[in-house]
Amino acid sequence: MSHTTITVSGAAASEILVGHGLLQQLPAALGSGVQQVLIVHTATVGKIASSVRESLAAAGYTALLAEVPDAEAAKRVEVAAFCWQIMGQADFTRSDAIIGIGGGAVTDLAGFVAATWLRGVKLLQIPTTVLAMVDAAIGGKTGINTAEGKNLVGCFYAAERVLCDLELLQTLSPNEIRAGFAEVAKCGFIAEPEILDLLEADVDRATDPTSAEFRRAIELAIKVKADVVSQDFKESGQREILNYGHTLGHAIEHAERYQWRHGVAIAIGMVYAAELGRLAGHLSDAVVDRHRRIFELLQLPVTYPAGRWEGLLATMQRDKKARAGMLRFIVLDDVAKPRVLAGADHSLLRFAYDEIAG
Ligand SMILES: NC(=O)c1ccc[n+]([C@@H]2O[C@H](COP(=O)([O-])OP(=O)(O)OC[C@H]3O[C@@H](n4cnc5c(N)ncnc54)[C@H](O)[C@@H]3O)[C@@H](O)[C@H]2O)c1
Numbered sequence: 001m002s003h004t005t006i007t008v009s010g011a012a013a014s015e016i017l018v019g020h021g022l023l024q025q026l027p028a029a030l031g032s033g034v035q036q037v038l039i040v041h042t043a044t045v046g047k048i049a050s051s052v053r054e055s056l057a058a059a060g061y062t063a064l065l066a067e068v069p070d071a072e073a074a075k076r077v078e079v080a081a082f083c084w085q086i087m088g089q090a091d092f093t094r095s096d097a098i099i100g101i102g103g104g105a106v107t108d109l110a111g112f113v114a115a116t117w118l119r120g121v122k123l124l125q126i127p128t129t130v131l132a133m134v135d136a137a138i139g140g141k142t143g144i145n146t147a148e149g150k151n152l153v154g155c156f157y158a159a160e161r162v163l164c165d166l167e168l169l170q171t172l173s174p175n176e177i178r179a180g181f182a183e184v185a186k187c188g189f190i191a192e193p194e195i196l197d198l199l200e201a202d203v204d205r206a207t208d209p210t211s212a213e214f215r216r217a218i219e220l221a222i223k224v225k226a227d228v229v230s231q232d233f234k235e236s237g238q239r240e241i242l243n244y245g246h247t248l249g250h251a252i253e254h255a256e257r258y259q260w261r262h263g264v265a266i267a268i269g270m271v272y273a274a275e276l277g278r279l280a281g282h283l284s285d286a287v288v289d290r291h292r293r294i295f296e297l298l299q300l301p302v303t304y305p306a307g308r309w310e311g312l313l314a315t316m317q318r319d320k321k322a323r324a325g326m327l328r329f330i331v332l333d334d335v336a337k338p339r340v341l342a343g344a345d346h347s348l349l350r351f352a353y354d355e356i357a358g
């Protein structure tokens with residue numbers, strides 16, 4: 001089947017290709033002028049990285065590998081410094097390029113390294129998880145964590161091209177696929193009800209990477225993200241909706257010392273945000289129930305232990321969504337009707353937590 005091209009316009013201009021056999025687009029996808037390429041990857045996708053390196057070398061490029069630690073351990077300043085060192089020692093210039101191959105942790109790191117080396121070199125992303133294909137590799141949010149919180153250091157820097165080769169998902173565990181679907185469902189709740197219908201109609205087919213429903217759900221989610229970032233690259237307004245479920249979700253990831261999958265944490269965060277939307281007076285019980293039903297279909301958690309609220313609240317205050325001491329949440333008035341809830345009373349926030357405490 002041929003590939004689909006989804007375009008991001010505006011300041012984040014880039015091309016997202018979705019389909020099979022897309023690695024064959026390399027090296028042409030690199031464009032002209034590039035001599036050296038740094039491939040940032042983890043051991044998990046080492047074979048893919050090596051075959052990309054070989055095809056680039058055969059085409060005359062100098063291709064270097066930077067193997068980085070797995071998952072959130074990649075998103076540390078020490079790991080960025082390791083990549084900068086390889087580039088420095090190879091006399092990497094402004095006309096050279098970085099390719100990130102991996103899940104969202106790698107694409108966030110690779111993006112950050114590309115943005116910061118010589119104040120910006122060409123970036124290509126080859127996401128290998130559902131989550132990275134529909135979200136992390138697109139739209140140019142790059143970032144690393146600090147001891148105090150998630151993604152506290154980073155910048156906006158878009159990849160020129162994102163190759164979403166669905167064949168690369170073959171080795172992904174069902175747990176990873178379902179965690180990635182938390183972000184797919186997020187796009188359903190904030191903007192695209194067809195995604196929710198697909199999940200409710202047959203969750204097994206929708207999450208089977210070989211099915212037509214899977215591809216449809218992935219492409220719909222990518223379109224939601226591409227549309228939003230085309231309008232608001234630097235999150236001065238509309239883009240905030242992509243943070244649905246993330247205010248609490250990031251605090252949970254921090255509380256769990258980054259041992260939980262991002263998708264798992266934000267699934268709980270979205271149920272919390274739905275409860276908040278209901279308590280703030282707009283969201284119907286039916287839509288709140290729909291959140292629980294869909295995340296349960298995806299076998300994702302919908303509760304978090306009671307007694308953790310104070311710690312989560314303190315972490316949320318450090319999140320970049322807090323401004324002038326006021327916490328900001330995305331809530332829904334209905335499916336596909338998101339809005340910002342800023343400065344809500346702490347007792348309201350606490351009541352919503354009581355609804356998800358298990
Ligand atoms: N920049 C953004 O806009 C954005 C959006 C969403 C999430 N994120 C970030 O993305 C990260 C989460 O991404 P993720 O869920 O992809 O997690 P991840 O990058 O940690 O990958 C999850 C696991 O899957 C493994 N893996 C990757 N590809 C594989 C494959 N093809 N086969 C088998 N295993 C494979 C990885 O080695 C890892 O163990 C978080 O750090 C989150 O903050 C960023």
Ligand SMILES: O=C(O)C(=O)C[C@@H](O)[C@H](O)[C@H](O)COP(=O)(O)O
Binds near residue numbers: 151
């Ligand atoms: O692209 C965005 O904008 C998002 O918010 C997408 C989120 O899914 C993603 O997890 C993002 O990294 C969170 O951003 P942050 O600004 O809250 O760190």
Ligand SMILES: [Zn+2]
Binds near residue numbers: 135183246262266
């Ligand atoms: Zn996310």
